[in-house]
Amino acid sequence: MIQVPASEFMDKTQNNPRSSLLGIFINILLPVLILDYCSAGPANPLERPEGESFWHIGPVWALVIALSLPVIYGIRSLVVTRKFDLMSGVGMAGVLLTGVISIFVIGPEGHIHSATPWLFAGKEALIPLILAAAVVVSRSTGSPLLNMFIYTPELFDVRRIEQTVATNGKEQAYQRLLANSSWILAGTLVASSIGNFFLSLSFMSSVMRQPEAEQQIAYNVAIGSITWWGFLIIGVPILGALIFIMTRLIKRLGQLTGLNRDELLLR
Numbered sequence: 001m002i003q004v005p006a007s008e009f010m011d012k013t014q015n016n017p018r019s020s021l022l023g024i025f026i027n028i029l030l031p032v033l034i035l036d037y038c039s040a041g042p043a044n045p046l047e048r049p050e051g052e053s054f055w056h057i058g059p060v061w062a063l064v065i066a067l068s069l070p071v072i073y074g075i076r077s078l079v080v081t082r083k084f085d086l087m088s089g090v091g092m093a094g095v096l097l098t099g100v101i102s103i104f105v106i107g108p109e110g111h112i113h114s115a116t117p118w119l120f121a122g123k124e125a126l127i128p129l130i131l132a133a134a135v136v137v138s139r140s141t142g143s144p145l146l147n148m149f150i151y152t153p154e155l156f157d158v159r160r161i162e163q164t165v166a167t168n169g170k171e172q173a174y175q176r177l178l179a180n181s182s183w184i185l186a187g188t189l190v191a192s193s194i195g196n197f198f199l200s201l202s203f204m205s206s207v208m209r210q211p212e213a214e215q216q217i218a219y220n221v222a223i224g225s226i227t228w229w230g231f232l233i234i235g236v237p238i239l240g241a242l243i244f245i246m247t248r249l250i251k252r253l254g255q256l257t258g259l260n261r262d263e264l265l266l267r
Helices: 003-013 017-037 058-081 084-106 117-141 156-166 173-208 212-257
Strands: none
Touching: 017 058, 017 212, 058 084, 058 212, 084 117, 084 212, 117 173, 117 212, 156 173, 156 212, 173 212
């Protein structure tokens, strides 16, 4: 899942580890735990057999609560910071799409529609693919997405860098460096899109092999598995790619400007 790791990378670059850990807990760990351990129980949330464990709230309520947490956290962050964060918005859009797909694919008796693996895989692939396209297209605008992901004015002393670049007559090399960084970032997001597609397709296909009576619970568990394994298998390597792009930027900017690392970065 590209939206979480990228946002956590930004948190860490802004020296806010507590916020980063809280974001991981609310957006990943807690929903996964709810989907894994609370989905057991009756498919109808109004029914509750006697003797059922209190945490077995059923697949419907488990899904609703698990999907609500990232949305509530994103809205809270927007209210507190009074700034729209792209990655939080992307994460909320992904959650809402999951909710919409769930409404249409879950039958009245908990049966999951046969098209679910392809719908879910397409949804998981679509968001990073749109971001990749936006990174490329935004290069020709005044607000390239590279400046939001990595080359941020909160992290880099952009004004000083650009003044030094202009003084040294290295504008073309500077623009070429930013363009190359944008292409690397877009390629990373495309790789994430492909990885998300096949990971989601694999987990959701296993749901369809379950007996109909168990498919809704298996569907919830699959969503949790996609979230968790997506973070480990796809998110962590993408975080590494973002760090590589940033390290490369620092090195090349130092060569262009003659500024050292402490002069390039804001503290």
